[in-house]
Amino acid sequence: QVQLQESGPGLVKPSETLSLTCDVSDYSISSGYYWGWIRQPPGKGLEWIGSVFRTGSAFYNPSLKSRVTVSVDTSKNQFSLKFNSLTAADTAVYYCARDTGSPAGTYDSWGQGTPVTVSS
Amino acid sequence: QSALTQPASVSGSPGQSITISCTGTSGDIGRFDLVSWYQYHPGKAPKLMIYEGSKRPSGVPNRFAGSKSGNTASLTISGLQAEDEADYYCCSYAGGSTVIFGGGTRLTVL
Numbered sequence: 684q685v686q687l688q689e690s691g692p693g694l695v696k697p698s699e700t701l702s703l704t705c706d707v708s709d710y711s712i713s714s715g716y717y718w719g720w721i722r723q724p725p726g727k728g729l730e731w732i733g734s735v736f737r738t739g740s741a742f743y744n745p746s747l748k749s750r751v752t753v754s755v756d757t758s759k760n761q762f763s764l765k766f767n768s769l770t771a772a773d774t775a776v777y778y779c780a781r782d783t784g785s786p787a788g789t790y791d792s793w794g795q796g797t798p799v800t801v802s803s
Numbered sequence: 804q805s806a807l808t809q810p811a812s813v814s815g816s817p818g819q820s821i822t823i824s825c826t827g828t829s830g831d832i833g834r835f836d837l838v839s840w841y842q843y844h845p846g847k848a849p850k851l852m853i854y855e856g857s858k859r860p861s862g863v864p865n866r867f868a869g870s871k872s873g874n875t876a877s878l879t880i881s882g883l884q885a886e887d888e889a890d891y892y893c894c895s896y897a898g899g900s901t902v903i904f905g906g907g908t909r910l911t912v913l
Contacts, residue, residue, distance in 0.1 A: 787837040
């Protein structure tokens with residue numbers, strides 16, 4: 684059973700960059716699938732941020748693309764999210780997840796989520 | 804890329820059936836048979852309930868069924884149970900290796 688675990692700061696200042704990492708266990712990222720980041724702002728719905736393949740090819744939500752970078756490190760079996768120019772609107776619970784589609788939005792395994800607050 | 808449209812809330816009594824709709828466009832739901840549905844309890848990770856439109860992952864009861872007509876996908880839960888009370892999100896592949904979620908529907912079991 685694959686497991687995912689997010690890590691990163693819980694509090695970030697406005698205009699700064701958020702860096703989150705997702706550690707994957709019991710499955711090798713090198714074996715395949717897409718690996719994604721999804722967030723949920725307080726009181727709002729889920730929002731897809733982006734995903735990455737084992738080769739490093741990354742794909743992004745068009746509305747966030749200018750501020751987001753998703754990357755993969757197969758040697759550490761982890762993938763990461765960098766989100767710059769943060770504002771209070773980026774306050775959310777951030778999830779990492781595995782997409783078993785090609786991709787397809789078939790997120791069969793998720794991390795528990797890490798809350799991030801953007802505030803000075 | 805606008806979010807898929809879902810009703811904000813639906814409700815039903817135990818044993819009844821409910822249907823949650825998810826409306827997209829000819830560029831996402833209408834074009835691809837790649838809609839998934841997630842059950843979300845606050846504080847927990849979302850759980851995949853339906854994928855590729857109508858397939859159920861192992862362990863998901865057959866009370867949950869997915870379908871599609873045109874640009875609208877639907878999730879039907881039959882034999883409603885108290886434990887089904889949760890938020891439900893649809894998700895569709897939108898081309899170009901991108902994905903889009905719906906705004907979510909709160910299901911209340913009366």
